[in-house]
Amino acid sequence: MIENTLYKSKHRLWLNILFASFAIEDETIKSSLYDFAMIEFRHMKWLGQALRDADTVYNYDRDNMMLYKHESNFDLLRFVLGEIKNTQALYDTSVLGGRMSTDEHYFIHHITALLDDNANDAKISAFDMHRALPNKTLDPKQTDALTIFLFEESYKEYELILVYAYMQNYTEDRLHFDIFQDLIDESHFHLKSFGNMMAKMGILGLPRELHEMTYKITDIEKFVKDGIAEEEAAKEMCRQLAADINDEDLSPFFDFINFQENYHIALMEKLL
Amino acid sequence: MEQDLQSEELNEEIIEHLMHPKNYGKLDEPSGVGVGHDEKTGEYVIFYLKIESENIQEVSFATNGCQDTVVLGSMFSEMVKGDTIENGKDAVEKMDQRLSGMTAQQQVCAEMVLTSFIAALINRENRLKNASEEMHVIKMKESCEIKPEDEEKQ
Helix, strand or coil: CCCHHHHHHHHHHHHHHHHHHHHCCCHHHHHHHHHHHHHHHHHHHHHHHHHHHCCCCCCCCCCCCCCCCCCEHHHHHHHHHHHHHHHHCCCCCCHHHHHHHHHHHHHHHHHHHHHCCHHHCCECCCCCCCCCCCCCCCCHHHHHHHHHHHHHHHHHHHHHHHHHHHHHHHCCCHHHHHHHHHHHHHHHHHHHHHHHHHHHHCCCCCCCCCCHHHHCCCCHHHHHHHHHHHHHHHHHHHHHHHHHHCCCCHHHHHHHHHHHHHHHHHHHHCCC | CHHHHHCCCCCHHHHHHHHCCCCECCCCCCCEEEEEEECCCCEEEEEEEEEECCEEEEEEEEECCCHHHHHHHHHHHHHHCCCEHHHHHHHHHHHHHCHHHCCHHHHHHHHHHHHHHHHHHHHHHHHHCCCCCCCEEEECCCCCCCCHHHHHHC
């Protein structure tokens, strides 16, 4: 029988692999872990559908999950490997259970191979609070503005991914389902961008856990209108940050994020 | 605490609260649950208390608010955790008196944290009187939606 405990474990596993991908600098390892994390997120989606079909309530509790400050690639990869192996025991014999299990057998194989080659080990600086970007000279005010922006927006993107996923799972409306999917995909890209930047600055932290008051939406119209106001505020934050930082690489990036929010607002308006 | 938040630069203590907020989440079998809710923006802080013999044994909080709310909630929850209810109320008063030194946005965030704590104490008293109140909700008078004139004052 599929239990909420499995959903909770998959949620934690998605985050553990995702944030490991942000923390590790090696682009090849980062890329494979990110792909695995996105597969874990799809597992969560399918599991959520199965739980809904079985009239089983699930939630986004994480049981005081911590993001440990691992100091090397191998420390972090060994931790992730252990978490994947622990989850294997929770799967049942359903088709979905089989799919999740075989996917993770491959993850275990891949990560074990990475650990067999010492060339894959390296120091991790994602948690050391050095608060500087490679080859960038930002003054303290710019650094603080960027720091606050990254904490605000990484939490917000995580929140949006989970809230939209929850609403998507319980909607009967095909148009709404598709809009939620677009918004989820967009937020995954933003979370990836911000998470990688936080790691480069040594301030990588898990977004805080969502309380059910945040994702059990009773008034969708108010939720969407508040969401549009938040998108407007995020646009302004991006615009202000781009102006304050005034950097030839970073400013165009934040403008790019700002302009993407326009289409998010258009998508959200279709929900009204 | 207020000095830290007002300072020009973020210090390591505040970054640590941002990376790992203290006492964040829910409490099982709480003695009191309170919410400070900003109806205009939908932002809230929910505060959980576990009290034994008038001592605040455990606390936790959660919010969908901004990072100022997270840092203030993290710091305030550390202040009252393990202390008496009376000292917890004193901490609210002391922090209230110092709000004028904060930015307009920080004042609203701090008020929401303090309000949720007070609401949790009210909920605990109501529960002791056998009221079947799951949580006590207090609507915020001031909204976290900062007006341009407020920004200019900062």
